[in-house]
Amino acid sequence: MTDVKSAELVFICFMLLHGFVATLNCTSPTPESLFAAFEKNLFPKKLLRPVTNFSSPTNITISITVVGILGVDEKSQTLSTLLWQVIEWDIEELSWDEEECGTKLVSVHREKLWVPDVHIAEFMEEDNSPQTPYVYLYNTGHVYDDKPIRVVSSCRLVIYTFPFDIQNCSLTFGSYLHFATDIRMIQGTTSEEILKESQDVLETNGEWDLEGISVAPFTLTLDEGSYSEIVYYIILRRRPTLYVVNLLIPSCFLITVDLFSFLLPPHSVDRSSFKMTLILGYTVFLLIMNDLLPVTGETTPLINVFFSISLALMVASLLETVCITNIQYSSSQYSAVPHWIDVLVLQYLAVVVCFPRKKNSNQTTFFSNPYTRAQNSSITNISAFHLQRVSGDTPPAKPQPTPLDPALEELRKLSRDLVAIRFQMDKHFQGSNTMSEWQMVGTVIDRLLFGLYIIFIIASFITIICIWIQTN
Incomplete structure (x- = not known):
């Protein structure tokens, strides 16, 4: 018994030497008595960190719940969220007896206590959420601080796969001033519990889903010292239905209509006017939907590349239609197809688009009249004199021929007229061959662009579906 009393005396002396107050004395189990004890022993020390030894750090336990995702701004690279923040710490020199003071839990105005300067490193705007002036104080000296905060934080957004993008934004909680030797941040609830609770109470604007939350302790080391921090990674997934219905499907419809316009024959239908109307409609569509597209200077979204290539293909098809129409109606006035175009288009590209080149037919006139074969030398010597006669021009004066038999003279005249007609027909067939080659060039190019359209549409659909x- 003597040894027990001696130990108690030693413990009391030890506590008195270190200035530690074990309990608060309440004269009665009433709020007035408890708050009188606070005014005497607790509130005057609110400017000091509540430790018995400055070399020991204060452990700050933090946990959050994501209540709402207010929005994501791609242009300013910010994330707006509404959080419930719970911070807990212990006042080492504080305790009271529950029966003596009448309660084990009391709410105290936060300005009466020392509160840690926990902040979010990614803060971009001032917190304008409703203020909660009170905290809970337990009889063991444990402080429970629960309050809502509206966070506008910076976030590195990657929108290359918009509208199928997944964003990973971080929120770093730590002390603004105190080093790790003074304040040590400790993780509260686990990431699985935070995710489950957040998904149960989450309120969003319908565009984003909370995909996951992960927590990791972090130590920021600087020249002055190191800071203890807790980093929460919030993973968000965009709901793409709105953008698929309003952007991708209408664009695919217009591209498909432009694709089937290749089936219109350019020589009988004004296909260029039809394509010009489609380009105008597609441009108006992009202007109307411009507000739905993300704006950022870091990366170009894949959907913007899709729209640009679609518009470029429409313009290319319009230019190609203009060229083909010009070939259809003016190729008879062109010279022969250049050799490099003949090799590149009619030999190589024609094989690529499965369009076999047609062989040119040589126009040859055969004379079956024996008399004409006998007079071949005289027919060959017919020159511009005979052609001018056929065309109606007055030929130059020539010596009068020796009078011949009238029937023979008429046959010679008829032979000369037939030769002139033959020359005109050869010239006509030669022009027809040139026009046919130019039209074949236009047909090969038209089919090549049609194939590129099909490849682009198939590749785009496969890429969108894979992403x-x-x-998901």
């Missing part, structure tokens, strides 16, 4: 499946 969509990968993000």
